[in-house]
Amino acid sequence: MAEATLAGVTVERDDEGFFKNPDDWKEEMAPELAKEIGIDPLTEAHWKVIRFMREDYKVKGQVPSIRRMKNEGGISTKDLYNLFPKGPAKKAAYIAGLGKPHGCI
Amino acid sequence: MSSDKIEKVSIIISQGSLEGVYPGLIMANGARMEGIDVNLFFTFFGLDAVITKRMDKLKVATVGNPAMHIPTLVGMLPGMSAMATKMMMKEMDKIDIPPVSEFIEMIHDTGAGIYACKATVDMFHLKKEDFCEYMDDIITVGDFYEMSHGGQIIFT
Numbered sequence: 001m002a003e004a005t006l007a008g009v010t011v012e013r014d015d016e017g018f019f020k021n022p023d024d025w026k027e028e029m030a031p032e033l034a035k036e037i038g039i040d041p042l043t044e045a046h047w048k049v050i051r052f053m054r055e056d057y058k059v060k061g062q063v064p065s066i067r068r069m070k071n072e073g074g075i076s077t078k079d080l081y082n083l084f085p086k087g088p089a090k091k092a093a094y095i096a097g098l099g100k101p102h103g104c105i
Numbered sequence: 106m107s108s109d110k111i112e113k114v115s116i117i118i119s120q121g122s123l124e125g126v127y128p129g130l131i132m133a134n135g136a137r138m139e140g141i142d143v144n145l146f147f148t149f150f151g152l153d154a155v156i157t158k159r160m161d162k163l164k165v166a167t168v169g170n171p172a173m174h175i176p177t178l179v180g181m182l183p184g185m186s187a188m189a190t191k192m193m194m195k196e197m198d199k200i201d202i203p204p205v206s207e208f209i210e211m212i213h214d215t216g217a218g219i220y221a222c223k224a225t226v227d228m229f230h231l232k233k234e235d236f237c238e239y240m241d242d243i244i245t246v247g248d249f250y251e252m253s254h255g256g257q258i259i260f261t
Contacts, residue, residue, distance in 0.1 A: 067201045086139075086140025087140040090138070105131070105200070
């Protein structure tokens with residue numbers, strides 16, 4: 001999956017579908033990305049997570065950990081696991097057009 | 106997703122030192138992050154990690170631990186263990202590894218089960234009230250095997 005067209009724009013993605021360049025991402029692409037991994041529809045609660053991840057990535061240069069999303073983003077771990085079942089950090093990063101998270105926490 | 110993916114793990118934490126507890130907690134949390142079902146089972150001195158009064162007071166062993174790279178006679182000086190613990194906690198915080206109480210709460214919130222070993226609870230004369238609110242139940246070895254059915258068992 002080297003290149004893909006999302007919301008009419010061609011973007012580069014890695015073998016697992018994560019964005020190679022987070023700057024390529026636009027909000028309109030998120031629903032389609034979510035559908036690819038079985039999350040449909042994207043609710044406002046999902047968007048809260050996606051927006052926090054995007055903002056934090058801009059500042060810190062890395063995908064925030066689940067702990068950071070809880071402590072800095074005000075997103076409870078329970079909610080995160082309910083919104084993005086079976087792998088919240090990866091799934092949320094996938095939809096937010098960020099690279100695959102590398103942290104262990 | 107390949108079909109040979111691990112779907113369930115039971116992790117046993119049997120030691121009460123900081124370095125004895127954290128690997129199991131990190132593996133449990135990491136498994137949940139991958140969508141793997143997790144049961145965490147605390148036994149013997151590992152129980153300290155879910156005992157309210159003790160969970161945030163775990164220490165690094167500075168004696169009998171050759172990988173600390175300090176001589177045993179230095180490791181036994183008063184305050185050495187506390188200092189090593191403080192340093193390690195500081196480094197862990199930098200990479201977002203929480204203190205034990207926060208970590209247990211997080212792991213509980215991921216949907217993992219947290220259990221205490223009945224034999225140890227009886228041996229140490231502990232009560233349910235001694236444990237943090239996130240410890241789900243005190244269970245027997247038999248219960249543990251029953252709930253571990255169909256998964257991998259990891260002993261730490």
